[in-house]
Amino acid sequence: MLDDSIKAQLAAYFERITQPITLIASLDDSEGAQQIRELVTEVAAVAPAKISARFDGSFERRPSFQITRVGHDMGVHFAAVPMGHEFTSLLLALLWAGGHPPKVEPEVLEQIKGLDGDFAFDTWMSLTCHNCPDVVQAMHLMAVFNPRVRAVAIDGGLFQQEVEDRQIMAVPSVFLNGAPFGNGRMEVAEILAKIDTGAAKREAAKLNERAPYEVLIIGGGPAGAAAAVYAARKGIRTGIVAERFGGQTMDTLGIENYPSVLETEGPKFAAGLEAQVRHYGVDIITLQRVAKIDPAGEAGGQATVTLENGAQLKARSVILATGARWRNMNVPGEAEYRTKGVAYCPHCDGPLFKGKDVAVIGGGNSGVEAAIDLAGVVKSVTLLEFADQLKADQVLVDKLKSMPNVTIHVNAQTTEVVGDGQKMNGLKWKDRVTGDEHSPALAGVFVQIGLVPNTEFLKGTVELSRFGEIIIDAKCHTSVPGIFAAGDVTTVPYKQIVIAAGEGSKAALSAFDHLIRTPAPAAA
Structure with missing residues (x-):
């Protein structure tokens, strides 16, 4: 899983580890579990004097693995194979657990250590999301420095049934103690401000x-x-x-x-x-x-x-x-189903719609690029443009038209996002020339109509x-x-x-x- 170049880089980073750590895997018989076993084994083998691996974990979420300092029970967990954008999150968690200091202000660490309460964070992410690592790393930072914080980074691709059950349609999506906490990019200071009562008043002073x-x-x-x-x-x-x-x-x-x-x-x-x-x-x-x-x-x-x-x-x-x-469509249902099918970042949320039908609103460069990006992941893309022609660069338009699972409609006015009360399941739009109304069934819509x-x-x-x-x-x-x-x-x-x-x-x-x-x- 890790090539020789990556292992050499990890070996150099692991020189900074000053306290021994253990990786504890809680596995099942899934393909993801086999990948986690392979990753944990290879990471531990890079620095066997500092990192050990166990496969007898009892964590309730499987497959997953915990990173903890020997003699401690740090609440740092990956229910994921943290490659792609999340590989940095894995590296930082290993270094922090191993005693290497994080690059945060001392007062932030003191605030983390002083949190009063028990906090169990579940962060749903995708490995292609460039917003997710910041959130994952913030949660793990708190879990390393406060024993009352538990943080699990969960790859929606490994737990698709839970994604469906929890109606998670945008990442990063964070739950705190089982209840929705927040969506989108969050920095550690922002998270602390939400859970640390009195923080705003102290900051204002x-x-x-x-x-x-x-x-x-x-x-x-x-x-x-x-x-x-x-x-x-x-x-x-x-x-x-x-x-x-x-x-x-x-x-x-x-x-x-x-x-x-x-x-x-x-x-x-x-x-x-x-x-x-x-x-x-x-x-x-x-x-x-x-x-x-x-x-x-x-x-x-x-x-x-x-x-x-x-x-x-x-x-x-x-x-x-x-x-x-980002400009909103300002149509009925958009606000109600935001993060429940209505999305604005195809790179972050596109993988959650794998094999499903989606729409893109907007025929400028952003909209056409989003449609091209999504076409490689989803079942089909319907692009709706209000004007009578696409406004994107011609090279992008040509690329879009060459894709077999993309349908383009111009003179298309979006009128409503529809759903079942829990998530979006369709879209209504009207042909501005003929007046005909359409109601395709869709799992998601990506809004790309300017600023x-x-x-x-x-x-x-x-x-x-x-x-x-x-x-x-x-x-x-x-x-x-x-x-x-x-x-x-x-x-x-x-x-x-x-x-x-x-x-x-x-x-x-x-x-x-x-x-x-x-x-x-x-x-x-």
């Missing part, structure tokens, strides 16, 4: 003590990251506040058009952005949403940025780089276009002095990573120009 910023950037995508780098290099106090670092790139599988980068994956690109921003000493505040902005009001004054947790941050200038999110700017909190603060985008000039000025904007959230055309990064750099330069031409507030 800490943020209120932050010193004022020269530049405060709202948003951590390519525009926000570029703005932070350019501002920090000017030697001024710079901060970023964002829900998560990386923005939409965290949900992008492949990036192949960024200058000097031949190809990379979105999460890897986002990690590079964050590393560069941290290199320049920028104060990064994540897992926070901004509720409102009160502009400075006078030259030399300070804007007040109020967060949803009540904390307030002060800044002489503000750069808005909040990006955009919506994240500007709801800015209404009445800065001037917005009729599409909700922030109106800016050539130098990223908004309608309010001292407030700048960059990236997908603005009226700048072509929502691309490279354009967002360039606009973020421009916004930072404009903010610096504003600062040097504006008197600083008098010292208290």
Whole structure:
């Protein structure tokens, strides 16, 4: 299962293990169990002095294996053969259990150790999901450092009947103590904020003590990251506040058009952005949403940025780089069946629909690429485009039309997502030319119809276009002095990573120009 190259790499990593660990497999007679036996045997053989293997496990979920430190009972479990995207999760779990310190802030570890309660997490994932490893790793990190946390990473492909029984139609999907906990990418700090009562109040108190910023950037995508780098290099106090670092790139599988980068994956690109921003000493505040902005009001004054947790941050200038999110269809049933058949990430959730009939809404590049991707996994794909022709690049359209299990309908208006109350089982759409209505039976629908700017909190603060985008000039000025904007959230055309990064750099330069031409507030 592991070739010589991988074994050599593992041997180098296992040099960091300082405390012996044991892999305990709980098996049955399934094919998955045989694969787990092979994997556990080969991993242990790489470093027999540090890693031992047993096959007498009594864990209730089979097939699975536990990773634990000798003399302990760590709640780290894989009900999976963690290859593909999850191989890194396996490696990190082994290192952490073996005493190698994780790359997290000390206060995060202290918060994990201080959790009061018993927490049993089941994380349903797929090996092709690029969002799943972050969640799996966060759960396992907590299980290593707190004996009252149990974390099981479950491959839906090995437990398909449970997937059906639990109505799991999107990954990652997390259950806590048997009840639904959350869906989609989650960082460890976000998980802790949900289970650690009082965490929000403590965090707000800490943020209120932050010193004022020269530049405060709202948003951590390519525009926000570029703005932070350019501002920090000017030697001024710079901060970023964002829900998560990386923005939409965290949900992008492949990036192949960024200058000097031949190809990379979105999460890897986002990690590079964050590393560069941290290199320049920028104060990064994540897992926070901004509720409102009160502009400075006078030259030399300070804007007040109020967060949803009540904390307030002060800044002489503000750069808005909040990006955009997937556009919803806004039809009956969409919200009701979100993660129950209605999906937005074909790379993450496509494997859950193996052998089933699905639809893709949208005939642009994203929609056509999604249909091509899904066609290799599902039974059939029906692509619905509202306009009279597909808008994707011709090379993609030609590829799509060559696939035998894809049906294309243009002039198709989606009118409703239908289901049985538990999960989606069909879709209604109307031919805009003939008026004919159609109701195909479908297991899932992937929505790929563009983006919506994240500007709801800015209404009445800065001037917005009729599409909700922030109106800016050539130098990223908004309608309010001292407030700048960059990236997908603005009226700048072509929502691309490279354009967002360039606009973020421009916004930072404009903010610096504003600062040097504006008197600083008098010292208290």
